[in-house]
Amino acid sequence: MTPETRHQLRSLDRALLALIDERARLLASVAATDPGRKPAVDDMLRRHEGLFPAQGIAEVFEAIDRHSASFAQERG
Amino acid sequence: MILRLALGTAEESVQALRERLESAGLRVLRSPEEARPILAVAGKVPEKLAAELRTRAEVAEIVKPSGELLLVARAMRELPSVVDVGGVRIGGGEVVVIAGPCSVEGRELVLEVARKVKDCGAHLLRGGAFKPRTSPYAFQGFGVEGLRQLKDAGEAVGLPVVSEIMDASDLPAFLEHGIDCLQIGARNMQNFTLLKAVARANRPVLLKRGLAATAEEWLYAAEYLFEGGCEQVILCERGIRTFEKATRNTLDLTVLPLLREWSHVPVIVDPAHAAGIARIIPPLARASIAAGADGVAVEVHLNPEEARSDAAQALLPRELLGIVSDARILAAVTGRRLHP
Numbered sequence: 001m002t003p004e005t006r007h008q009l010r011s012l013d014r015a016l017l018a019l020i021d022e023r024a025r026l027l028a029s030v031a032a033t034d035p036g037r038k039p040a041v042d043d044m045l046r047r048h049e050g051l052f053p054a055q056g057i058a059e060v061f062e063a064i065d066r067h068s069a070s071f072a073q074e075r076g
Numbered sequence: 077m078i079l080r081l082a083l084g085t086a087e088e089s090v091q092a093l094r095e096r097l098e099s100a101g102l103r104v105l106r107s108p109e110e111a112r113p114i115l116a117v118a119g120k121v122p123e124k125l126a127a128e129l130r131t132r133a134e135v136a137e138i139v140k141p142s143g144e145l146l147l148v149a150r151a152m153r154e155l156p157s158v159v160d161v162g163g164v165r166i167g168g169g170e171v172v173v174i175a176g177p178c179s180v181e182g183r184e185l186v187l188e189v190a191r192k193v194k195d196c197g198a199h200l201l202r203g204g205a206f207k208p209r210t211s212p213y214a215f216q217g218f219g220v221e222g223l224r225q226l227k228d229a230g231e232a233v234g235l236p237v238v239s240e241i242m243d244a245s246d247l248p249a250f251l252e253h254g255i256d257c258l259q260i261g262a263r264n265m266q267n268f269t270l271l272k273a274v275a276r277a278n279r280p281v282l283l284k285r286g287l288a289a290t291a292e293e294w295l296y297a298a299e300y301l302f303e304g305g306c307e308q309v310i311l312c313e314r315g316i317r318t319f320e321k322a323t324r325n326t327l328d329l330t331v332l333p334l335l336r337e338w339s340h341v342p343v344i345v346d347p348a349h350a351a352g353i354a355r356i357i358p359p360l361a362r363a364s365i366a367a368g369a370d371g372v373a374v375e376v377h378l379n380p381e382e383a384r385s386d387a388a389q390a391l392l393p394r395e396l397l398g399i400v401s402d403a404r405i406l407a408a409v410t411g412r413r414l415h416p
Contacts, residue, residue, distance in 0.1 A: 015408075015409040018408040018409055018411070019405065019408050019409065021408070022404055022405070022407075022408040022413070022414070025413070025416070026404070
């Protein structure tokens with residue numbers, strides 16, 4: 001791998017992390033039971049035309065959803 | 077000349093240096109920076125004194141700013157400054173969205189727009205009560221009653237409000253009605269009497285760029301505010317006049333990274349007045365945030381075609397929602413955050 005490619009990968013990783021964290025910030029004020037918290041995985045898979053495997057996308061978003069429970073607002 | 081003193085310089089040394097400069101007939105202004113003493117020296121420093129300053133142990137760095145831009149200069153602060161408008165922090169790594177009707181058109185209408193922009197995630201409510209219109213026959217705004225309606229709407233939904241002041245004689249009304257941020261419009265950017273009066277009001281000021289002003293002239297207008305005692309200044313790029321006729325003005329995004337280098341003052345962008353065309357505002361808002369703007373200001377109306385001013389550039393609430401969503405993404409990937 002060239003240093004340039006590595007640099008671009010690191011930039012993308014930082015952007016992905018920033019976006020995941022921003023999603024968490026937005027959810028912090030949403031009730032734990034709100035069904036809208038869940039990622040719209042099916043919708044994303046329907047639109048997905050890229051290289052990343054569909055199964056992988058589903059797993060990534062399921063993991064995000066699972067970990068999102070830890071900072072859900074405790075209300076009904 | 078700006079003198080950045082060494083960290084931990086004793087207050088007695090700062091005062092002694094200040095007195096030395098003042099004894100030479102120079103005016104000395106001090107940065108409110110707490111982390112490090114920083115002095116701005118107005119006037120031409122004689123070479124002999126400049127040489128002395130270079131040898132003084134407490135002077136860590138001597139910065140020569142452009143012209144007489146002192147208090148707005150980047151060297152006057154350790155970090156870019158942050159302006160607090162009713163609890164909303166502008167600058168310092170957070171991105172804000174300001175939205176509302178171009179003109180306050182009535183109590184119910186402004187309240188309904190306020191609810192919508194709040195729901196969409198905007199952080200400040202804007203609305204004009206005193207309108208600078210090109211034609212004397214155009215709607216001039218509801219004046220003081222408009223200020224009252226705007227503030228009531230802002231309080232009802234929990235948003236601080238910003239509104240344009242055109243005349244220093246109206247200042248008591250703006251303060252009495254609790255307008256959280258005083259906007260100085262493009263046409264008044266170099267109204268120095270107004271700048272001086274507003275500077276004394278101890279309120280945050282949104283200073284729009286004049287439609288034919290250079291970036292340097294704009295910063296000099298901000299310098300008037302700082303020199304007059306106002307430390308809470310936000311710059312607002314809103315497009316400048318060029319030969320291009322396809323848009324109302326030309327949005328000058330080149331100025332954003334330059335202002336970052338030159339000044340500590342936060343900068344937002346008003347893409348609506350630059351474009352004058354509602355449909356091209358969202359991409360310009362995205363470009364503004366990507367280029368480093370601390371926020372964007374847009375106009376929102378429930379029925380844009382019925383707006384009493386700037387109808388062509390008014391957005392629908394759903395279009396505002398798109399801008400807020402984009403701002404959230406772009407702020408994150410550029411290492412910042414959308415204001416909560």
